[in-house]
Amino acid sequence: xxxxxxxxxxxxxxxxxxxxxxxxxxxxxxxxxxxxxxxxxxxxxxxxxxxxxxxxxxxxxxxxxxxxxxxxxxxxxxxxxxxxxxxxxxxxxxxxxxxxxxxxxxxxxxxxxxxxxxxxxxxxxxxxxxxxxxxxxxxxxxxxxxxxxxxxxxxxxxxxxxxxxxxxxxxxxxxxxxxxxx
Amino acid sequence: xxxxxxxxxxxxxxxxxxxxxxxxxxxxxxxxxxxxxxxxxxxxxxxxxxxxxxxxxxxxxxxxxxxxxxxxxxxxxxxxxxxxxxxxxxxxxxxxxxxxxxxxxxxx
Numbered sequence: 001x002x003x004x005x006x007x008x009x010x011x012x013x014x015x016x017x018x019x020x021x022x023x024x025x026x027x028x029x030x031x032x033x034x035x036x037x038x039x040x041x042x043x044x045x046x047x048x049x050x051x052x053x054x055x056x057x058x059x060x061x062x063x064x065x066x067x068x069x070x071x072x073x074x075x076x077x078x079x080x081x082x083x084x085x086x087x088x089x090x091x092x093x094x095x096x097x098x099x100x101x102x103x104x105x106x107x108x109x110x111x112x113x114x115x116x117x118x119x120x121x122x123x124x125x126x127x128x129x130x131x132x133x134x135x136x137x138x139x140x141x142x143x144x145x146x147x148x149x150x151x152x153x154x155x156x157x158x159x160x161x162x163x164x165x166x167x168x169x170x171x172x173x174x175x176x177x178x179x180x181x182x
Numbered sequence: 183x184x185x186x187x188x189x190x191x192x193x194x195x196x197x198x199x200x201x202x203x204x205x206x207x208x209x210x211x212x213x214x215x216x217x218x219x220x221x222x223x224x225x226x227x228x229x230x231x232x233x234x235x236x237x238x239x240x241x242x243x244x245x246x247x248x249x250x251x252x253x254x255x256x257x258x259x260x261x262x263x264x265x266x267x268x269x270x271x272x273x274x275x276x277x278x279x280x281x282x283x284x285x286x287x288x289x290x
Contacts (some may be wrong), residue, residue: 018209025208026200033204037194046194047204054208055215117192124193140190170189 006070014061025054028071031142032078038136039082041121049085053078068150075143075151079133086129116174123173127166130154134162135170 006027012020032053036046057064057074064073109117124132130152137148138159149159197204242252272280 022205022209025205029200029204030196034194034196038190051208051211055211058212120192136193139186140196141186
């Protein structure tokens with residue numbers, strides 16, 4: 001879908017067209033849900049947060065000025081929701097939920113991969129908030145460093161540094177030797 | 183395993199295709215929030231209206247106006263209130279005589 005089509009859908013959604021907004025949700029749900037899944041480690045919580053973020057986007061769509069992409073705008077909203085949710089939830093609870101989710105949803109994978117997932121999750125949970133979010137945005141290559149910087153309201157250099165250091169920590173958790181950043 | 187995409191997949195995978203269930207949930211949540219917001223605004227409007235009506239007599243008393251001076255105002259207000267209730271009953275009451283006209287005019 002072209003940028004013009006997206007702009008037209010945004011215009012319709014601003015006018016109260018739910019069908020147009022539904023198409024925008026379809027266009028961007030994969031990126032937003034993937035970001036939240038990586039950052040929370042819990043698919044159910046991630047999808048709840050994603051729904052909240054999209055619903056909030058509907059409310060504040062008039063504030064979207066088009067200088068960034070809508071996907072970036074929605075992820076910015078999602079990031080704020082995740083930070084708020086994280087503050088209201090204790091660290092221990094979050095980890096327990098992540099472990100429970102792991103055991104419930106990943107039963108078909110090999111024990112080796114489950115172990116890697118667990119080690120990664122643990123390493124991810126120990127990272128600072130901004131670093132974790134930067135990794136979740138950039139590792140899957142859904143977002144560029146510049147887009148991540150905009151979403152997280154951080155300087156570009158900080159995001160690049162977060163991704164490089166975070167990646168090294170995750171690789172160390174998997175027992176993989178650190179690779180130089182391209 | 184050191185590849186970024188592998189790391190990303192281990193941390194959480196993106197849904198492959200747009201999920202209609204997710205869209206439905208988002209739209210339900212959006213509509214529910216809009217309904218709640220409208221209800222809050224209506225409740226606020228009603229509260230303000232009743233507060234203003236309740237303030238009329240104390241304010242009039244403070245300004246030195248008695249019941250005799252206020253009588254025409256009270257009469258007009260009562261007639262307007264009655265007309266409003268009657269209009270509401272006609273539009274939304276059990277028989278809704280003017281419901282079709284209302285629908286044609288798209289009055290919310």
